[in-house]
Amino acid sequence: MIDLSQHFEYIGGAYLLTFVFVGVLAAATILDYKNQKQRLADLEAKGVRRRSDEQVK
Amino acid sequence: MVWSKYWLMPLALISLALLAYGLFLALFNSPADYQQGETVRIMYVHVPTAWLSQSCYAVMVIASIGSLVWRHPLSDVAAKAAAPLGATFTAIALATGALWGAPTWGTFWEWDGRMTSTLVMLFIYLGIIALWRTFEDQARAGRIIAVITLVGAINIPIIKFSVEWWNTLHQPASVFRADGPTMPMSILMPLFVMFFAFSFLFLLLHFIAIRAEILRRRVRALERRNAQRLREQTI
Numbered sequence A: 001m002i003d004l005s006q007h008f009e010y011i012g013g014a015y016l017l018t019f020v021f022v023g024v025l026a027a028a029t030i031l032d033y034k035n036q037k038q039r040l041a042d043l044e045a046k047g048v049r050r051r052s053d054e055q056v057k
Numbered sequence B: 001m002v003w004s005k006y007w008l009m010p011l012a013l014i015s016l017a018l019l020a021y022g023l024f025l026a027l028f029n030s031p032a033d034y035q036q037g038e039t040v041r042i043m044y045v046h047v048p049t050a051w052l053s054q055s056c057y058a059v060m061v062i063a064s065i066g067s068l069v070w071r072h073p074l075s076d077v078a079a080k081a082a083a084p085l086g087a088t089f090t091a092i093a094l095a096t097g098a099l100w101g102a103p104t105w106g107t108f109w110e111w112d113g114r115m116t117s118t119l120v121m122l123f124i125y126l127g128i129i130a131l132w133r134t135f136e137d138q139a140r141a142g143r144i145i146a147v148i149t150l151v152g153a154i155n156i157p158i159i160k161f162s163v164e165w166w167n168t169l170h171q172p173a174s175v176f177r178a179d180g181p182t183m184p185m186s187i188l189m190p191l192f193v194m195f196f197a198f199s200f201l202f203l204l205l206h207f208i209a210i211r212a213e214i215l216r217r218r219v220r221a222l223e224r225r226n227a228q229r230l231r232e233q234t235i
Helices: A008-045 A051-056 B002-028 B038-069 B073-105 B113-134 B138-152 B155-165 B185-234
Strands: none
Touching: A008 B038, A008 B073, A008 B185, B002 B038, B002 B185, B038 B073, B038 B113, B038 B138, B038 B155, B038 B185, B073 B113, B073 B138, B073 B185, B113 B138, B113 B155
């Protein structure tokens, strides 16, 4: 069990910083994925298709 | 990459479970070190992120070889998607190392081999991310950045062996040694659980970033096609 009286500011700071960085990274990655998915859906809704898709039809 | 979407949820669950278990071991179920006291707990976030910062670069090196030798488009995508992840893990390793250094060495920073070469790796990551944003033609960018990534790989053995080559405040290797780890199981266990937690998290985020990059390229191609179609209509 951690003893909070010994250098807790450094230990807590290291864990807090790690999880803030990882949280921001995860959020940015997921948001980017959702954003690209939305942009693709918008383009497809406008009727823009890849040439290969049009040839199949 | 269609198969990767079936891996996202299991990877997320495994990462979260390992992270929760790792945090429990690191903060509540592992002893303080006989020399460093409670500050040894910083090791459970510092060392896994430092290992991952180098593993991530190794992923980029393999992808770059795939890109240059086989010209596989997914190699470019994998290399590009890994760079921000590697940069973040390197930044975390540097920051947590500084926070560990202050109470144990009496300084946040020392320009020694390990810390300086890790800082150089962060700059390499940032340079690679900037280069990807500079080029419009991503296929051309992929080949140029693959060469730069392979040149930058020289830094990996420098980081690894810096603690043996030069005088340093940083401790020498204490886990992967020819004569076995110098740590007891009570410290090794949380260290490896946290390493696997961050590794699964890296895999998860890498898969999502690869999927996002594939979509971005598809969007770019469709936008070009749409612009061309509009131009043809006006003529």
